[in-house]
Amino acid sequence: MDLDFKNSHTTYSTHGFHTYPAKMIPQIAKALLDEFGKNATNLFDPYCGTGTSLVEANLHGLNGIGTDLNPLARLIAKTKTTPIEIQTLDLHLRDFYNYLFNYRFGFTTNQDSIVVPSFKNIDFWFSRTVKKDISVISNYVDTIENHDIKEFFQVALSQTIRLCSWTRKNEFKLYRMSPERIRIFKPDSFSVFEKTLGKNRDGLLDFMNKSKEKVSSRIYDFDTSERIPKRVIPDESMDMVLTSPPYGDSTTTVAYGQFSALANQWLGFMDRGRALDEQLMGGKKASRIPKFKSRVLNDQVREVENIDRNRALDVASFYRGYHSSIRNVSNKVKKGGYACYVVSNRTVKGIQLETGQITKDFFELNGFDHVDTFSRTITNKRMPKKNSSSGKKGKKTPLMNKELVVVMKKRGAQ
Ligand SMILES: C[S@@+](CC[C@H](N)C(=O)[O-])C[C@H]1O[C@@H](n2cnc3c(N)ncnc32)[C@H](O)[C@@H]1O
Numbered sequence: 523m524d525l526d527f528k529n530s531h532t533t534y535s536t537h538g539f540h541t542y543p544a545k546m547i548p549q550i551a552k553a554l555l556d557e558f559g560k561n562a563t564n565l566f567d568p569y570c571g572t573g574t575s576l577v578e579a580n581l582h583g584l585n586g587i588g589t590d591l592n593p594l595a596r597l598i599a600k601t602k603t604t605p606i607e608i609q610t611l612d613l614h615l616r617d618f619y620n621y622l623f624n625y626r627f628g629f630t631t632n633q634d635s636i637v638v639p640s641f642k643n644i645d646f647w648f649s650r651t652v653k654k655d656i657s658v659i660s661n662y663v664d665t666i667e668n669h670d671i672k673e674f675f676q677v678a679l680s681q682t683i684r685l686c687s688w689t690r691k692n693e694f695k696l697y698r699m700s701p702e703r704i705r706i707f708k709p710d711s712f713s714v715f716e717k718t719l720g721k722n723r724d725g726l727l728d729f730m731n732k733s734k735e736k737v738s739s740r741i742y743d744f745d746t747s748e749r750i751p752k753r754v755i756p757d758e759s760m761d762m763v764l765t766s767p768p769y770g771d772s773t774t775t776v777a778y779g780q781f782s783a784l785a786n787q788w789l790g791f792m793d794r795g796r797a798l799d800e801q802l803m804g805g806k807k808a809s810r811i812p813k814f815k816s817r818v819l820n821d822q823v824r825e826v827e828n829i830d831r832n833r834a835l836d837v838a839s840f841y842r843g844y845h846s847s848i849r850n851v852s853n854k855v856k857k858g859g860y861a862c863y864v865v866s867n868r869t870v871k872g873i874q875l876e877t878g879q880i881t882k883d884f885f886e887l888n889g890f891d892h893v894d895t896f897s898r899t900i901t902n903k904r905m906p907k908k909n910s911s912s913g914k915k916g917k918k919t920p921l922m923n924k925e926l927v928v929v930m931k932k933r934g935a936q
Pocket of ligand 1: 546547570571572573575589590591592595744745746766768769778802803843
């Protein structure tokens with residue numbers, strides 16, 4: 523199976539709604555659904571992020587269930603998979619354009635009534651103009667009564683917040699632009715928002731035209747390393763799991779919380795946006811290194827420990843959560859069902875952590891057989907390719923240039 527998909531168009535349908543770190547590319551989800559989802563009626567993504575696999579599941583005629591701890595990711599996943607009657611959406615778009623026209627040309631009588639939010643460091647991340655203009659937009663969005671349409675607008679607002687802030691756009695963490703860049707950076711928040719709304723409207727129309735009737739996706743706020751209640755997903759009910767789990771703890775790999783912090787705060791999803799990274803997998807630091815039921819993992823954690831015990835604890839904390847989430851996910855899969863995990867072998871302190879092999883070991887412990895592991899070169903995904911695995915500033919080592927797609931099948935089918 524060739525999963526490289528060089529130069530593919532990855533933002534078709536609703537896939538282009540919003541940027542997000544380490545997004546799965548839709549072509550992978552599509553190829554895996556074609557190969558392993560032929561008889562499936564439903565799909566579960568335990569780390570659904572912005573919902574790439576759920577969108578593809580719906581386009582393939584499967585119902586989707588996703589879980590994620592990041593409220594912004596859940597919002598994006600939900601809007602990408604929620605049909606809206608296009609005439610109703612267009613009415614709201616027109617109403618918003620009128621509101622903006624009246625505001626811009628001074629026809630709004632109560633210009634001073636715009637509520638500007640205040641959260642920690644807001645002035646560090648936004649110019650006065652951008653802060654005011656985004657407030658003009660968000661004040662309108664707050665008045666939308668139709669829930670789905672409000673969320674549709676919120677996604678475009680979140681993207682506008684990111685694009686017009688002083689964050690460096692090529693980083694996952696919150697880094698401020700240089701003073702030189704800030705001096706010349708003069709975004710027009712209104713046109714960024716309008717453009718995003720228009721693009722997303724067309725993407726949604728495409729999704730609705732192509733997705734099969736009567737399928738839908740449900741998205742939940744769950745920590746998948748905790749037990750998932752049966753009322754949310756009954757045991758042995760899912761035909762297929764398709765996911766890209768986090769690569770390591772958020773603080774030292776991909777900081778989803780930092781990436782989403784400004785939008786999460788502005789949209790009122792959480793008052794401490796950065797704290798999310800501590801809740802994600804591996805964020806709660808283990809006080810000792812447990813013995814894992816994977817020889818490869820035990821050996822590799824020990825190698826890291828010989829160099830740096832503290833980093834070994836980070837690694838152990840992540841895989842402890844990873845194993846319990848695989849146990850929980852395994853319970854939800856039907857006998858004969860598939861689990862497809864898109865993972866990467868990352869390097870810590872110069873030691874390569876074989877997440878592909880570890881994923882296989884964990885699933886085998888939980889009643890699955892290994893079907894295959896496919897390797898792909900990352901060419902078109904937002905990923906950190908290098909990090910300072912030694913912990914020393916400036917010393918960069920390759921982080922993830924290859925991805926592995928581990929396919930497992932649950933034992934016991936007739
Ligand atoms: C690689 S991203 C998934 C990206 C997704 N495939 C997409 O296309 O947007 C991993 C996701 O795992 C979520 N996550 C991390 N730890 C989690 C946990 N313990 N429970 C649920 N979600 C978690 C993060 O918030 C992040 O959105």
